[in-house]
Amino acid sequence: MTDVEIEITAELVGDLVRDQHPDLADRPIRLGARGWDNQLWRLGDDLAVRLPWATGSADALLRKEFTWLPALAPRLPLPIPVPQRFGEPSGRFPRPWLVTTWVPGTPADRAPLTRTSDAAASLATFLMALHRPAPGDAPAGRNRGGPLADHAVQFAAGLTAATERELIHDPDAVRAVWEDAVTAPAWTGPALWLHADLHPANVLTADGGLCGVVDFGDLCAGDPAYDLAAGWLLLPDHAAGHFFAAYQPTPDTATLRRARGWAMARALGGILIGDAGVHGHPGGKSTWGPPAHAALRRLTTTQR
Template identity: 40%
Template sequence: MIMHEGQLEIDTDLVRSLLAEQFPDWAELPITPVRSTGTVNALFRLGDELSVRLPLMPHHADDLARELRWLPTLAPHLPLRIPQAAAAGTPTQRFPHLWAVYAWIEGRPYDEAAITDEAEAGTALADFVHALHEIPVEPEVPPAGRRPLAELEADTRRAITQSAPEIDVAAALRAWDRALELPPYTDPRQWIHSDLLRPNLVVDGGRIAAVIDFGGTGAGDPALDLIAAWATFGPRGRAAYAERLQPAEEDWERARGYALHQAALIIPYYRITNPDFVVLAARTIEQLLAD
């Protein structure tokens, strides 16, 4: 499904040709497209132990480059598995963008049916976030996250209005108005993931086993990683997440505003091209309005 104007054409034949040219030892392995709600990379399973990721848009290659640069720095500090690159593919005439081969991570995206204990999942992800935020931010760490809420006002209000009938527009606008009353974040920036949505949490054996998609990682407002409270969890998981992280009330409310902003932009943009992702976004808004 084409989700973006100008989206790159990517299929199994392209993947096999890139492998044959650059990594011939892997070129004869089975290649299977992986269906997901992902909007940044095309994903293919390669044999039993590897995967291939190719950016869907030219600028998405920058996210892949960020991952390849910083994942080795982050991995030793984190209590959950994160992606491990096996090889970086170079641009070619047919596909003039960075691409990469990763170790395959077994499991499935987070949902209620996959999790044994939501409270335990909330605690496990909180431990991951706490460890990530504790990693020292060196000067060369790239900025990450979103602009202050006040600077997102026009786009967010428009998106909320366009998100009917999936959400309660009037209630969402009231929540957005409250979020705009919050002061912007001014404390030192911390390492953040910035996109802890359900598709980026891998569950195996009933527990969160891995966190993926670090294309937006860097130094930013730690409230961006509190979005998971509504985007991932229900009340039990959210309570456990908050209990372990103990965020300041202002940070929690700012995160609620960012969660509303992000989810609202997803709904009108992906309504036709990625309806499963829209369902998740509408669920996020339902959770934050009910909380």
């Protein structure tokens, strides 16, 4: 995490919009959300201002979204935040920022998906539309969408930390899922477009169903197994089977094994971040813990 040197307020956001996009300056401004990398401020009813605030990498991620999302959005069957305007660094705020469309809904770490079949079908349809071969100049992932073994050191450290804090009760079962996944044959198909950050805080729900997907900062090209891990991370109990049946072409056994490994790594990370949030540590988010524990339970019981 980096030091937050500038306090982001409604007044600052209003000044930035007035300076660079004065035709939007008469819209009311209110806080929408504070995410991991960015803050989101509502700009009227249908737009939002997205500003980096806590991580040094966020600037490049915003530029990536501005470059790629307008072309990808039309083919996706769920609403996503589509960049409309770019904000240049300035004396008021020395980092880039975006004006995007606003996607209504409640993050799934606060309002979980409950409509099993509908949610599984919606997620599968969305990923089928996204998972197309990416062009050669598509962005590379930040250790996402590549070989699972590249994540081994981080996974081992996370498992040790979670075990020492007594956050998991059967580390051998966790390790077994990971070791099976690491030994699965690698992806040999084309590099596909990936969202690459499908955890509960990045999908939106309404009435128990999936109504939107947000935060494409980790958009990249690679192995679809990384996104397919969402079958265990996002969906209700016993929904993963519905999801993998709906996703076409049906993932082969090796891809499912890799997806389980990625899901376990993401669940373990969510458990640690959730625990940090409970204790008020920087970077902690208490709402991430419960869905991560639920995903770990599904994975260690091979629940489909």
